[in-house]
Amino acid sequence: MIDSLPDDLRAGFAEDDDAAWAAIEVQGYAELQASEAATPAVNGTRPPQDQQPPAPGGPLAPRQVDLGPYLDGTYSPPLPSVGGLRDDNAALLYPGMWHTVIALNTAGKSWFALWHTVAVLRAGQTVVYAHFEESTPAGTLDRLRQIAPDLTAEELRERFVWLDCTRRWEPGEFAINLPPAAALVILDGINSACAKHGWPVDKPEAVGAYRQLFVSPAVRLGAAALSLGHPPKARDRQGERHGFGSTAWLDEVDGVGFRLEASRRTPIHLGGRGYSRLFTVKDRYGQVEVRGTLEAAREPGWYYMGAFTIDSSPGIGNTAAYLIAADPAQVAEPPTDAIDALGAEVIDLLAGLDDHRFGSQRKLGDLLRAAGVRVDDKILGPALERLAMRGQIEWPQVEARRARPGWLPKIRTAVQVDE
Incomplete structure (x- = not known):
């Protein structure tokens, strides 16, 4: 079976290579030849006739590509659409x-x-x-x-x-x-x-x-x-x-x-609203x-695109699917201490709430505990202050003994796919 491969592919196999991989290569090469020869041009994607692959068993075609269309000023990079x-x-x-x-x-x-x-x-x-x-x-x-x-x-x-x-x-x-x-x-x-x-x-x-x-x-x-x-x-x-x-x-x-990475506190689930980070x-x-x-704390190449959300909450009619654009203020840095770690839990919790806000520090603590987060009340205040200083939450000052609400900033209105 290896002998049926073209010279350039057969050279890549040693005598003791697994025969199954030889079969895979033969199958892939045969499929590539057959489908390229049989597939008509659609949307201008089929190469010119002189760049078509050779018919099975025929002479090998030259591989030099004409660079003219890429150098004459008419080429433009592809765009997502x-x-x-x-x-x-x-x-x-x-x-x-x-x-x-x-x-x-x-x-x-x-x-x-x-x-x-x-x-x-x-x-x-x-x-x-x-x-x-x-x-x-x-x-x-x-x-x-x-x-x-x-x-x-x-x-x-x-x-x-x-x-x-x-x-x-x-x-x-x-x-x-x-x-x-x-x-x-x-x-x-x-x-x-x-x-x-x-x-x-x-x-x-x-x-x-x-x-x-x-x-x-x-x-x-x-x-x-x-x-x-x-x-x-x-x-x-x-x-x-x-x-x-x-x-x-x-x-x-x-x-x-x-x-896609599921939210730890508000994952996608039946009968409610959940999201994953894209x-x-x-x-x-x-x-x-x-x-x-750019997610600078990860290995190179990770870019946060937003929260992919599925909402199947009772009473909203059909299920909604949408992607909320990324806001730098909402991209939390990796935790460096217990205060940062609790702050990351706060951001994750608020992102999963319908209104993305809390009525007071005490009520926020109750919400975190209900979500299974271990909360140290001594550092919850400092965690909120740190988030506010970084611009990751809005937490304006209020008069003494008044409830101090907070919320995520710059939350855009989600566009449902059925609109």
């Missing part, structure tokens, strides 16, 4: 590029994907959803209808394409199942996808095989591809920028790598992260 908008109208996804969102369970990855899905469907475009962890569209459609009850059954039948991922995909099969008009392709469940195809998820070769089989056909159509996955299993490694323990899950992303950890063209706030 696909999917949901933050409440300041900032878009997050680039057309024709691969994006990932990595997060632990319950952080809202699927909600994040559906938030983008709703925006694309409302724009009259087509979304493809490939869910490698669910055998039917029942759960996904239920969530989608919760946040977008205005979308009719007819609209969903026409422009929401659910692909059956209960069995492994053959080379080229995924590409021929993508409608040419697809604007967004969701790939939900990186780990499950790799398991179905026998690819060890923590190996960089798996990333290449996954990308060739699923991602490349989507981006060649000009669609934004969004893959959903998990961070490394080890707790002491879950703050790493990449997922599954392989840097390739981030290295090969040519769009944006996102991370970060970018890679943005090749920089047009998304420029709208965020």
